[in-house]
Amino acid sequence: YVYYVSLKGVTGSGALDTTAVEAILPVIRRHVHIPVGVGFGIRDAATAQAIGRVADAVVIGSRIIQLLDDQPHEKVVPLAIDFLRGVRKALDT
Secondary structure, three states: OEEEEOOOOOOOOOOOOHHHHHHHHHHHHHHOOOOEEEEOOOOOHHHHHHHHOOOOEEEOOHHHHHHHOOOOHHHHHHHHHHHHHHHHHHHHO
């Protein structure tokens, strides 16, 4: 797939303009004929849902790292599962 970096700057540093992402995806798709995944700036289930409606894949990285950073070992898996379940539920609706 093609990874569209949807936010200028450092990953996890700003608010994603989902309208701008939706507008640029047709331009990208005119040049590539494989799935387009969108990443950078996707920090929650609502943003993932908005991007999931227009992209072929949603990439979340920094938010998961931030969520798990400095957590005790025993909390890492439950926190990740809880976060990702919320994202999955949003993507499925």
